[in-house]
Amino acid sequence: SQQGEEDPQALSIQEGENATMNCSYKTSINNLQWYRQNSGRGLVHLILIRSNEREKHSGRLRVTLDTSKKSSSLLITASRAADTASYFCATDSSGGSYIPTFGRGTSLIVHP
Amino acid sequence: DADVTQTPRNRITKTGKRIMLECSQTKGHDRMYWYRQDPGLGLRLIYYSFDVKDINKGEISDGYSVSRQAQAKFSLSLESAIPNQTALYFCATSDFTSGRQETQYFGPGTRLLVL
Numbered sequence: 001s002q003q004g005e006e007d008p009q010a011l012s013i014q015e016g017e018n019a020t021m022n023c024s025y026k027t028s029i030n031n032l033q034w035y036r037q038n039s040g041r042g043l044v045h046l047i048l049i050r051s052n053e054r055e056k057h058s059g060r061l062r063v064t065l066d067t068s069k070k071s072s073s074l075l076i077t078a079s080r081a082a083d084t085a086s087y088f089c090a091t092d093s094s095g096g097s098y099i100p101t102f103g104r105g106t107s108l109i110v111h112p
Numbered sequence: 113d114a115d116v117t118q119t120p121r122n123r124i125t126k127t128g129k130r131i132m133l134e135c136s137q138t139k140g141h142d143r144m145y146w147y148r149q150d151p152g153l154g155l156r157l158i159y160y161s162f163d164v165k166d167i168n169k170g171e172i173s174d175g176y177s178v179s180r181q182a183q184a185k186f187s188l189s190l191e192s193a194i195p196n197q198t199a200l201y202f203c204a205t206s207d208f209t210s211g212r213q214e215t216q217y218f219g220p221g222t223r224l225l226v227l
Contacts, residue, residue, distance in 0.1 A: 033215065033216070035218075040200070040221070040223070042218040042220045042221050043202070043216075043218040044218075045215045045216065045217070048214070048215055098208065099145075099157065099160060100206075101157070102147075102154045102155040103154055104152060104153060105154050
């Protein structure tokens with residue numbers, strides 16, 4: 001079973017616009033991570049946010065975490081065509097072996 | 113050089129054949145994982161290993177086996193391949209420090225086609 005679920009499944013925007021994708025999960029977590037995957041390639045780590053953190057930034061990326069709602073969001077500002085990829089969240093449940101579990105991903109297309 | 117490597121990158125095999133996918137890492141991490149990715153299903157965990165002597169099944173281990181030959185090497189075997197094992201396979205590694213799971217690093221993937 002998949003702990004995290006991303007929303008929307010697909011997102012299509014124009015270059016320069018912001019892209020927001022969300023991740024919801026079911027049980028308490030220690031960490032939540034966001035990854036990017038270009039078509040058919042390996043996953044690249046973007047940001048890790050701990051359960052006691054609420055927001056983190058990395059360049060044009062901003063991740064928020066709301067543990068009361070069991071949700072996270074990834075914001076990509078001023079998107080570029082090169083941001084076209086699938087984005088996954090991964091959560092590791094607290095009280096367990098801390099194995100990251102992945103959602104099904106959001107497919108982002110940024111049109112030039 | 114890549115930190116996590118997988119061989120082969122592509123493989124076509126026939127139903128019933130035994131095949132092995134190999135993973136090597138230079139990160140020095142104790143934890144290693146094998147995931148499978150199917151279209152629309154995200155990544156699903158097959159097996160994971162916390163160290164050489166600690167190997168655990170994931171959510172979809174049936175039909176697969178693994179071997180942790182050394183800290184740096186973790187192999188996945190399909191004893192008798194079947195068509196629904198056609199997928200993209202990823203190896204990953206991670207550290208675990210002070211009771212905290214750290215970032216996973218992924219290999220480039222092995223694309224497997226079972227005819």
